[in-house]
Amino acid sequence: MNIYNVFKSKSKIFYSFLVLLGIVNSITYTGLLILINNSISNHTLFDNAKYNAPLFFGVIVISAICSKIFQYYVVKLTNDILFKFEMEVLEKLRHAEFEAFEQLGVEKVFTAISDTRVLGKIPETFINAFNSAIIVLCCMGYMFINSPIGGVFILGVIVFLLLVYLKRNKGIETELNKLRDLQNDYYRYLNDMLQGFKEIKMGLKRSENIFNTCLRTNRVTGKRLGETTAIKYLDNELMGRYSWYIILGLVMYLLPVITDVKTGMVSTFIVTILYLIGPVGTLITLVPFYTSVKIAMERLKKYEDTMSTITERDISYNSALDFNGDFQSLRFEQLTYEYAAKESEKPFVVGPINLEIRKGEVIFIVGGNGSGKSTFIHLLTGLYKPVAGHIYYNENKILLENYPYYSNKLSVIFTQNHLFNENYDEFNLSSSNPTLRAHIGEMQLSKIVVFDDDNNRIHHELSKGQQKRLAMVYALMEERDVLVLDEWAAEQDPVFRAYFYKVFLKKLRAMGKTIIAVTHDDAYFSCADRILKFDYGNICYDRQTNGDIVVAEGSELLIPFLT
Numbered sequence: 001m002n003i004y005n006v007f008k009s010k011s012k013i014f015y016s017f018l019v020l021l022g023i024v025n026s027i028t029y030t031g032l033l034i035l036i037n038n039s040i041s042n043h044t045l046f047d048n049a050k051y052n053a054p055l056f057f058g059v060i061v062i063s064a065i066c067s068k069i070f071q072y073y074v075v076k077l078t079n080d081i082l083f084k085f086e087m088e089v090l091e092k093l094r095h096a097e098f099e100a101f102e103q104l105g106v107e108k109v110f111t112a113i114s115d116t117r118v119l120g121k122i123p124e125t126f127i128n129a130f131n132s133a134i135i136v137l138c139c140m141g142y143m144f145i146n147s148p149i150g151g152v153f154i155l156g157v158i159v160f161l162l163l164v165y166l167k168r169n170k171g172i173e174t175e176l177n178k179l180r181d182l183q184n185d186y187y188r189y190l191n192d193m194l195q196g197f198k199e200i201k202m203g204l205k206r207s208e209n210i211f212n213t214c215l216r217t218n219r220v221t222g223k224r225l226g227e228t229t230a231i232k233y234l235d236n237e238l239m240g241r242y243s244w245y246i247i248l249g250l251v252m253y254l255l256p257v258i259t260d261v262k263t264g265m266v267s268t269f270i271v272t273i274l275y276l277i278g279p280v281g282t283l284i285t286l287v288p289f290y291t292s293v294k295i296a297m298e299r300l301k302k303y304e305d306t307m308s309t310i311t312e313r314d315i316s317y318n319s320a321l322d323f324n325g326d327f328q329s330l331r332f333e334q335l336t337y338e339y340a341a342k343e344s345e346k347p348f349v350v351g352p353i354n355l356e357i358r359k360g361e362v363i364f365i366v367g368g369n370g371s372g373k374s375t376f377i378h379l380l381t382g383l384y385k386p387v388a389g390h391i392y393y394n395e396n397k398i399l400l401e402n403y404p405y406y407s408n409k410l411s412v413i414f415t416q417n418h419l420f421n422e423n424y425d426e427f428n429l430s431s432s433n434p435t436l437r438a439h440i441g442e443m444q445l446s447k448i449v450v451f452d453d454d455n456n457r458i459h460h461e462l463s464k465g466q467q468k469r470l471a472m473v474y475a476l477m478e479e480r481d482v483l484v485l486d487e488w489a490a491e492q493d494p495v496f497r498a499y500f501y502k503v504f505l506k507k508l509r510a511m512g513k514t515i516i517a518v519t520h521d522d523a524y525f526s527c528a529d530r531i532l533k534f535d536y537g538n539i540c541y542d543r544q545t546n547g548d549i550v551v552a553e554g555s556e557l558l559i560p561f562l563t
């Protein structure tokens with residue numbers, strides 16, 4: 001998050017204008033103080049007192065106009081800055097590598113977005129504080145001019161009470177950090193409760209633990225800490241408010257005794273002090289605001305660091321980086337991926353993989369749980385970037401900048417696929433589209449799907465297996481040559497599964513598609529042209545329909561069908 005750049009994006013003239021408005025505003029505001037004090041002490045700036053009233057009202061008008069213009073621009077600036085911060089977070093997310101996104105987690109993205117709201121308040125708070133500082137300076141200057149001793153006395157008392165306030169605030173800050181940690185745990189438990197609602201309903205012990213041991217305990221501690229923090233905070237506020245009365249008392253009763261300040265001057269000081277309460281209050285609110293900005297910036301920095309682990313690229317369309325022509329082949333050369341190791345653990349490694357996939361092949365990827373099939377799919381689809389080796393698409397080596405174009409050539413249905421709420425692909429999803437209707441028919445969904453022709457959408461209130469079939473419809477609408485499926489048929493009923501393997505795959509092949517499908521359905525292994533078996537992250541054999549078996553050195557043939 002480059003805060004400096006976001007602020008810099010506004011012109012210097014804009015800031016200068018705001019500062020100028022602030023200065024005029026503060027000076028007119030202080031001018032009112034001088035006029036009020038003059039009136040109380042029967043002084044006049046002019047020889048003729050008849051000018052006092054027009055001047056007073058004139059200053060009010062100028063001050064009000066300046067305040068109005070100032071407010072307008074501050075609101076504009078705040079919203080502009082907030083917009084820029086939000087867009088930066090979203091842009092970072094859009095450009096982020098999948099691995100970074102996986103590492104970060106969804107909650108941190110939401111936190112980052114809410115943190116931008118804190119940063120969005122920086123200009124407003126800063127400019128208000130700047131104005132308040134000018135008013136405080138003018139008031140202090142006014143007091144010093146009237147009575148240097150009185151000025152020193154009042155300044156000394158204000159600074160002392162301010163230091164006490166700040167010290168007490170530091171203690172609150174530590175407790176706020178503890179509250180924030182508790183809040184993070186709370187969201188984690190809440191996420192478990194919402195995502196695992198069904199599972200919680202099915203286990204009394206689980207339900208008891210998540211509710212009582214985790215959520216309730218967390219909230220009880222949060223409530224206790226929240227109470228003590230709020231009481232301390234309110235004590236501080238109370239102290240701040242009563243500090244002013246103490247200052248007024250000292251000015252009224254002590255100042256005339258210990259200095260030669262006259263009674264008339266005391267009333268000038270009292271009015272000035274009353275005038276100072278608002279601006280000093282604004283300056284004090286800078287302390288907790290600074291704390292929240294510091295925390296938000298640290299979190300956004302972490303967000304930025306995680307999301308930028310791999311060089312950022314411009315992903316606006318660039319035809320020079322795209323691949324032209326129909327799909328012919330995919331080749332993996334020494335392709336290797338390694339998960340980031342946690343502490344002393346040995347990381348799981350996939351590869352090195354050397355493999356060629358040719359146009360029109362139907363390839364099944366098989367292997368035991370945790371053998372590396374999905375990791376390979378993430379590599380193949382370009383979501384994971386290899387730590388070594390390369391992918392060649394139609395013999396074009398894929399470089400970092402080509403990856404989005406490469407991924408764009410593949411239609412993929414992941415194990416946990418997501419059906420989007422909006423038609424982001426701009427498919428023609430009208431009920432009168434014959435191609436769409438044909439695909440829906442092939443997926444045996446004709447009697448099930450509900451078209452929303454007005455919004456060019458299809459309703460998604462479907463069973464899991466039906467959602468997967470609709471995902472297939474969308475994948476076909478993409479009209480890409482390569483179709484990658486990760487355990488697609490796992491949720492299908494036996495009849496449809498048989499149809500998928502025995503009939504539909506043939507149709508896809510006839511359409512010229514190349515299919516790469518992860519599957520555990522050994523009863524249908526014969527429907528593939530080629531089977532790749534994974535074991536401990538490597539392809540331990542590669543069997544083709546013509547009977548050739550490429551057995552990796554040292555690996556065992558574990559599936560009876562393949563022996």
Ligand SMILES: Nc1ncnc2c1ncn2[C@@H]1O[C@H](COP(=O)(O)OP(=O)(O)OP(=O)(O)O)[C@@H](O)[C@H]1O
Nearest residue numbers: 339340348367368369370371372373374375376534
């Ligand atoms: N995010 C991750 N971080 C670290 N290691 C991981 C991560 N995801 C998977 N692994 C490791 O990679 C190994 C292979 O996982 P993968 O999901 O590729 O297996 P799979 O063959 O698809 O299994 P399954 O058939 O159960 O889906 C796992 O044993 C696990 O140890």
